[in-house]
Amino acid sequence: xxxxxxxxxxxxxxxxxxxxxxxxxxxxxxxxxxxxxxxxxxxxxxxxxxxxxxxxxxxxxxxxxxxxxxxxxxxxxxxxxxxxxxxxxxxxxxxxxxxxxxxxxxxxxxxx
Amino acid sequence: xxxxxxxxxxxxxxxxxxxxxxxxxxxxxxxxxxxxxxxxxxxxxxxxxxxxxxxxxxxxxxxxxxxxxxxxxxxxxxxxxxxxxxxxxxxxxxxxxxxxxxxxxxxxxxxx
DNA sequence: CTTCATACGTAGCTACGCTACTTGTCGAAC
DNA sequence: GTTCGACAAGTAGCGTAGCTACGTATGAAG
Numbered sequence: 001x002x003x004x005x006x007x008x009x010x011x012x013x014x015x016x017x018x019x020x021x022x023x024x025x026x027x028x029x030x031x032x033x034x035x036x037x038x039x040x041x042x043x044x045x046x047x048x049x050x051x052x053x054x055x056x057x058x059x060x061x062x063x064x065x066x067x068x069x070x071x072x073x074x075x076x077x078x079x080x081x082x083x084x085x086x087x088x089x090x091x092x093x094x095x096x097x098x099x100x101x102x103x104x105x106x107x108x109x110x111x112x
Numbered sequence: 113x114x115x116x117x118x119x120x121x122x123x124x125x126x127x128x129x130x131x132x133x134x135x136x137x138x139x140x141x142x143x144x145x146x147x148x149x150x151x152x153x154x155x156x157x158x159x160x161x162x163x164x165x166x167x168x169x170x171x172x173x174x175x176x177x178x179x180x181x182x183x184x185x186x187x188x189x190x191x192x193x194x195x196x197x198x199x200x201x202x203x204x205x206x207x208x209x210x211x212x213x214x215x216x217x218x219x220x221x222x223x224x
Numbered sequence: 225c226t227t228c229a230t231a232c233g234t235a236g237c238t239a240c241g242c243t244a245c246t247t248g249t250c251g252a253a254c
Numbered sequence: 255g256t257t258c259g260a261c262a263a264g265t266a267g268c269g270t271a272g273c274t275a276c277g278t279a280t281g282a283a284g
Contacts, residue, residue, distance in 0.1 A: 001206045007119030007240065007271085009211055016214040026262050039210045046241055048264060053240090069249050070262055092215040095117050096208060098151045102128040103121075103204040119240085119271065138231050158272055160233060165271090181280050182231055 001039050010050055011059075012088035013040070015081055018060060022076035025051060051075055059084045122162055123171075124200035125152070127193055130172060134188035137163060163187055171196045 006013070017023065017031050025048055032040045032047075054060045059081035062073045077085070118125070129135065129143050137160055144152045166172045171193035174185045189197070 001203065001210060005120040005203070005207050006211075008117040009215075010241075013211065013214050024262075025264095035213060036210050039206070043242065043244095044263075045243070045245090045265080050241085052264095068261095071248085072262070089215050089217070091117070092211065094151070096212070098148050099118075099121055099125065099204065100208070101147060102125050103201050105201070122272075136231080137233095155273065155275095156231085156233075157235095157274070157276090162272085164233095180230095183279090184231070 006040075009088075009092065010042075010046070011054060012085065012092060014047070014050060014054060015059060015077065015085040015088060018075060018077045018081070019085060022074050024072040024074045026072075028075070054081070057084075121200075121204065122154075122158070123166060124197065124204060126159070126162060126166060127171060127189065127197040127200060130187060130189045130193070131197060134186050136184040136186045138184075140187070166193070169196075 013032065014028065017028055017035070023031060025044070028051075029042055029044070029047055032042060051060065051062075055062055055075070057080075059078060060075045061078050062075045065072050065074060125144065126140065129140055129147070135143060137156070140163075141154055141156070141159055144154060163172065163174075167174055167187070169192075171190060172187045173190050174187045177184050177186060
Protein backbone atom coordinates (compact mmCIF):
# COMPACT_ATOMS: atom_id res chain seq x y z
CA UNK A 1 0.00 0.00 0.00
CA UNK A 2 1.00 3.60 -0.42
CA UNK A 3 3.31 4.03 2.53
CA UNK A 4 3.00 7.75 3.12
CA UNK A 5 -0.69 7.29 3.81
CA UNK A 6 0.38 6.26 7.29
CA UNK A 7 0.93 9.88 8.18
CA UNK A 8 -0.22 10.38 11.73
CA UNK A 9 -0.96 6.75 12.43
CA UNK A 10 2.55 5.36 12.72
CA UNK A 11 2.87 6.07 16.43
CA UNK A 12 -0.33 4.17 17.04
CA UNK A 13 0.95 1.17 15.11
CA UNK A 14 4.22 1.12 17.03
CA UNK A 15 2.43 1.32 20.36
CA UNK A 16 0.07 -1.45 19.28
CA UNK A 17 2.94 -3.74 18.35
CA UNK A 18 4.71 -3.10 21.64
CA UNK A 19 1.50 -3.76 23.52
CA UNK A 20 2.07 -7.47 23.03
CA UNK A 21 5.54 -7.37 24.50
CA UNK A 22 8.86 -5.53 24.40
CA UNK A 23 10.77 -5.68 21.11
CA UNK A 24 13.90 -4.13 19.63
CA UNK A 25 13.73 -1.88 16.59
CA UNK A 26 14.61 -4.41 13.96
CA UNK A 27 12.13 -6.90 15.40
CA UNK A 28 9.43 -4.24 15.35
CA UNK A 29 9.93 -3.78 11.62
CA UNK A 30 9.59 -7.51 11.12
CA UNK A 31 6.53 -7.71 13.37
CA UNK A 32 4.81 -4.97 11.35
CA UNK A 33 5.65 -6.76 8.13
CA UNK A 34 4.47 -10.12 9.45
CA UNK A 35 1.20 -8.95 10.99
CA UNK A 36 0.31 -7.00 7.87
CA UNK A 37 1.15 -9.81 5.44
CA UNK A 38 3.91 -7.72 3.95
CA UNK A 39 1.84 -4.58 3.34
CA UNK A 40 3.85 -2.62 5.87
CA UNK A 41 7.54 -2.78 5.07
CA UNK A 42 8.91 0.28 6.80
CA UNK A 43 12.51 1.42 6.39
CA UNK A 44 14.75 1.94 9.41
CA UNK A 45 14.82 5.66 8.65
CA UNK A 46 11.15 5.69 9.47
CA UNK A 47 10.90 3.60 12.60
CA UNK A 48 14.09 4.49 14.47
CA UNK A 49 13.32 8.20 14.58
CA UNK A 50 9.71 7.39 15.44
CA UNK A 51 10.80 5.27 18.40
CA UNK A 52 13.04 8.10 19.64
CA UNK A 53 10.03 10.41 19.40
CA UNK A 54 7.93 8.03 21.43
CA UNK A 55 10.67 7.70 24.01
CA UNK A 56 11.06 11.48 24.31
CA UNK A 57 7.29 11.62 24.80
CA UNK A 58 7.57 9.04 27.57
CA UNK A 59 5.39 6.47 25.83
CA UNK A 60 8.13 3.85 25.60
CA UNK A 61 11.30 3.12 27.54
CA UNK A 62 14.40 1.48 26.11
CA UNK A 63 17.16 -0.73 27.50
CA UNK A 64 20.34 -1.84 25.76
CA UNK A 65 21.48 -5.41 25.63
CA UNK A 66 23.94 -7.49 23.66
CA UNK A 67 22.74 -10.66 21.96
CA UNK A 68 25.40 -12.79 20.26
CA UNK A 69 27.72 -9.85 19.75
CA UNK A 70 25.04 -7.49 18.42
CA UNK A 71 23.76 -4.43 20.26
CA UNK A 72 20.05 -4.25 20.76
CA UNK A 73 17.87 -1.45 22.02
CA UNK A 74 14.71 -3.01 23.36
CA UNK A 75 11.62 -0.87 23.74
CA UNK A 76 8.74 -1.45 26.11
CA UNK A 77 5.46 0.35 26.59
CA UNK A 78 5.12 2.63 29.62
CA UNK A 79 1.88 3.37 31.45
CA UNK A 80 1.76 6.65 29.60
CA UNK A 81 2.19 4.69 26.38
CA UNK A 82 -0.69 2.42 27.24
CA UNK A 83 -2.92 5.43 27.85
CA UNK A 84 -1.69 6.99 24.60
CA UNK A 85 -2.53 3.79 22.75
CA UNK A 86 -6.07 3.86 24.10
CA UNK A 87 -6.40 7.42 22.84
CA UNK A 88 -4.97 6.48 19.46
CA UNK A 89 -7.47 3.64 19.21
CA UNK A 90 -10.34 6.01 19.88
CA UNK A 91 -8.93 8.47 17.37
CA UNK A 92 -8.56 5.74 14.78
CA UNK A 93 -12.15 4.66 15.28
CA UNK A 94 -13.43 8.17 14.71
CA UNK A 95 -11.14 8.72 11.75
CA UNK A 96 -12.26 5.44 10.21
CA UNK A 97 -15.93 6.29 10.62
CA UNK A 98 -15.55 9.80 9.30
CA UNK A 99 -13.52 8.96 6.21
CA UNK A 100 -15.53 5.80 5.67
CA UNK A 101 -18.66 7.89 5.43
CA UNK A 102 -17.24 9.28 2.21
CA UNK A 103 -15.25 6.38 0.84
CA UNK A 104 -16.96 3.20 1.96
CA UNK A 105 -19.41 1.76 -0.53
CA UNK A 106 -23.02 2.23 0.44
CA UNK A 107 -22.27 5.43 2.29
CA UNK A 108 -24.93 8.14 2.32
CA UNK A 109 -24.49 9.71 -1.14
CA UNK A 110 -27.58 11.84 -0.79
CA UNK A 111 -29.57 8.83 0.42
CA UNK A 112 -32.66 7.97 -1.54
CA UNK B 113 -10.76 14.78 15.17
CA UNK B 114 -7.08 15.43 14.70
CA UNK B 115 -7.08 17.18 11.35
CA UNK B 116 -3.59 16.34 10.16
CA UNK B 117 -4.48 12.66 10.30
CA UNK B 118 -6.09 13.23 6.94
CA UNK B 119 -2.69 13.30 5.34
CA UNK B 120 -2.95 11.44 2.08
CA UNK B 121 -6.71 10.96 2.16
CA UNK B 122 -7.89 14.48 1.46
CA UNK B 123 -7.85 14.08 -2.30
CA UNK B 124 -10.06 11.04 -1.97
CA UNK B 125 -12.54 12.95 0.17
CA UNK B 126 -12.70 15.82 -2.31
CA UNK B 127 -13.27 13.47 -5.22
CA UNK B 128 -15.95 11.64 -3.26
CA UNK B 129 -17.80 14.85 -2.50
CA UNK B 130 -17.67 15.93 -6.14
CA UNK B 131 -18.89 12.51 -7.22
CA UNK B 132 -22.38 13.57 -6.23
CA UNK B 133 -22.31 16.68 -8.34
CA UNK B 134 -20.26 19.75 -9.16
CA UNK B 135 -19.66 22.21 -6.35
CA UNK B 136 -17.62 25.34 -5.78
CA UNK B 137 -14.86 25.47 -3.18
CA UNK B 138 -16.78 27.07 -0.38
CA UNK B 139 -19.66 24.66 -0.87
CA UNK B 140 -17.24 21.73 -0.75
CA UNK B 141 -16.07 22.85 2.68
CA UNK B 142 -19.66 22.99 3.85
CA UNK B 143 -20.49 19.63 2.31
CA UNK B 144 -17.57 18.01 4.12
CA UNK B 145 -18.65 19.59 7.39
CA UNK B 146 -22.26 18.55 6.92
CA UNK B 147 -21.66 14.96 5.85
CA UNK B 148 -19.20 14.42 8.71
CA UNK B 149 -21.43 15.98 11.38
CA UNK B 150 -18.92 18.72 11.94
CA UNK B 151 -15.89 16.45 12.37
CA UNK B 152 -14.29 17.78 9.21
CA UNK B 153 -14.03 21.54 9.33
CA UNK B 154 -11.26 22.26 6.86
CA UNK B 155 -9.78 25.73 6.38
CA UNK B 156 -9.70 27.33 2.94
CA UNK B 157 -5.91 27.16 3.02
CA UNK B 158 -6.30 23.42 2.90
CA UNK B 159 -8.94 22.86 0.30
CA UNK B 160 -8.21 25.56 -2.29
CA UNK B 161 -4.64 24.41 -2.89
CA UNK B 162 -5.87 20.81 -2.89
CA UNK B 163 -8.42 21.58 -5.59
CA UNK B 164 -5.72 23.27 -7.70
CA UNK B 165 -3.62 20.13 -7.28
CA UNK B 166 -6.49 17.96 -8.45
CA UNK B 167 -7.09 20.24 -11.41
CA UNK B 168 -3.42 20.17 -12.41
CA UNK B 169 -3.65 16.38 -12.20
CA UNK B 170 -6.67 16.45 -14.48
CA UNK B 171 -9.02 14.87 -11.94
CA UNK B 172 -11.35 17.85 -11.81
CA UNK B 173 -12.19 20.70 -14.16
CA UNK B 174 -13.31 24.15 -13.09
CA UNK B 175 -15.53 26.82 -14.58
CA UNK B 176 -16.05 30.34 -13.33
CA UNK B 177 -19.45 31.85 -12.83
CA UNK B 178 -20.93 34.83 -11.05
CA UNK B 179 -23.79 34.28 -8.63
CA UNK B 180 -25.38 37.41 -7.16
CA UNK B 181 -22.24 39.46 -7.63
CA UNK B 182 -19.89 36.83 -6.23
CA UNK B 183 -17.33 34.94 -8.25
CA UNK B 184 -17.50 31.22 -8.04
CA UNK B 185 -15.16 28.56 -9.32
CA UNK B 186 -17.18 25.40 -9.73
CA UNK B 187 -15.37 22.10 -9.87
CA UNK B 188 -16.60 18.93 -11.51
CA UNK B 189 -15.16 15.44 -11.67
CA UNK B 190 -13.53 14.36 -14.91
CA UNK B 191 -13.37 10.79 -16.19
CA UNK B 192 -9.82 10.65 -14.93
CA UNK B 193 -11.11 11.85 -11.57
CA UNK B 194 -13.69 9.12 -11.48
CA UNK B 195 -11.02 6.51 -12.14
CA UNK B 196 -8.80 8.10 -9.51
CA UNK B 197 -11.65 7.94 -7.01
CA UNK B 198 -12.09 4.23 -7.65
CA UNK B 199 -8.39 3.76 -6.98
CA UNK B 200 -8.57 5.85 -3.84
CA UNK B 201 -11.48 3.76 -2.61
CA UNK B 202 -9.47 0.57 -3.12
CA UNK B 203 -6.49 2.16 -1.38
CA UNK B 204 -8.65 3.25 1.52
CA UNK B 205 -10.05 -0.24 1.91
CA UNK B 206 -6.58 -1.74 2.08
CA UNK B 207 -5.34 0.96 4.42
CA UNK B 208 -8.32 0.47 6.68
CA UNK B 209 -7.81 -3.30 6.83
CA UNK B 210 -4.09 -3.03 7.41
CA UNK B 211 -4.18 -0.43 10.16
CA UNK B 212 -7.31 -1.97 11.60
CA UNK B 213 -5.45 -5.22 12.09
CA UNK B 214 -3.37 -3.39 14.68
CA UNK B 215 -5.82 -0.90 16.12
CA UNK B 216 -9.26 -2.44 15.91
CA UNK B 217 -10.39 -4.25 19.06
CA UNK B 218 -10.41 -8.00 18.72
CA UNK B 219 -7.52 -7.95 16.28
CA UNK B 220 -5.05 -10.83 16.36
CA UNK B 221 -2.88 -9.93 19.38
CA UNK B 222 -1.09 -13.28 19.33
CA UNK B 223 -4.44 -15.08 19.10
CA UNK B 224 -5.21 -17.68 21.75
C1' DC C 225 -21.51 52.07 8.40
C1' DT C 226 -20.08 48.28 10.50
C1' DT C 227 -20.29 43.48 10.92
C1' DC C 228 -20.97 38.86 9.28
C1' DA C 229 -21.53 35.25 5.83
C1' DT C 230 -20.06 34.31 1.27
C1' DA C 231 -16.17 33.49 -1.88
C1' DC C 232 -11.56 33.40 -3.59
C1' DG C 233 -6.70 33.11 -2.93
C1' DT C 234 -1.39 32.82 -1.38
C1' DA C 235 3.05 32.74 1.59
C1' DG C 236 5.36 30.51 4.81
C1' DC C 237 5.63 27.08 8.53
C1' DT C 238 5.83 22.61 10.33
C1' DA C 239 5.37 17.68 10.86
C1' DC C 240 6.74 13.56 9.49
C1' DG C 241 7.74 9.76 6.70
C1' DC C 242 11.21 8.52 3.11
C1' DT C 243 15.75 8.09 0.61
C1' DA C 244 20.25 7.33 1.00
C1' DC C 245 23.88 6.79 3.58
C1' DT C 246 27.23 5.08 7.51
C1' DT C 247 28.90 1.84 11.07
C1' DG C 248 29.47 -2.66 12.92
C1' DT C 249 29.01 -8.04 14.07
C1' DC C 250 28.19 -12.71 12.61
C1' DG C 251 27.65 -16.80 9.69
C1' DA C 252 27.90 -18.92 5.27
C1' DA C 253 29.69 -19.38 0.83
C1' DC C 254 33.46 -19.47 -2.29
C1' DG D 255 40.58 -15.70 4.00
C1' DT D 256 37.52 -12.87 1.88
C1' DT D 257 33.24 -11.58 0.39
C1' DC D 258 28.36 -11.34 0.84
C1' DG D 259 24.00 -11.22 3.07
C1' DA D 260 21.16 -11.08 7.40
C1' DC D 261 21.15 -8.70 11.65
C1' DA D 262 21.18 -4.18 14.25
C1' DA D 263 21.56 0.62 14.98
C1' DG D 264 21.64 5.26 13.53
C1' DT D 265 21.58 10.28 11.00
C1' DA D 266 21.18 14.02 7.31
C1' DG D 267 18.52 15.97 4.15
C1' DC D 268 14.43 15.95 1.14
C1' DG D 269 9.59 16.24 -0.29
C1' DT D 270 4.80 16.26 0.49
C1' DA D 271 1.00 18.23 2.12
C1' DG D 272 -1.99 20.19 5.43
C1' DC D 273 -2.28 24.36 8.51
C1' DT D 274 -1.90 29.26 10.19
C1' DA D 275 -2.42 33.67 9.15
C1' DC D 276 -3.00 36.75 6.05
C1' DG D 277 -5.34 39.70 2.08
C1' DT D 278 -9.23 40.97 -1.15
C1' DA D 279 -14.00 41.73 -2.38
C1' DT D 280 -19.36 41.54 -2.46
C1' DG D 281 -24.01 41.42 -0.37
C1' DA D 282 -27.17 41.35 3.43
C1' DA D 283 -28.38 42.65 8.09
C1' DG D 284 -28.33 45.61 12.13
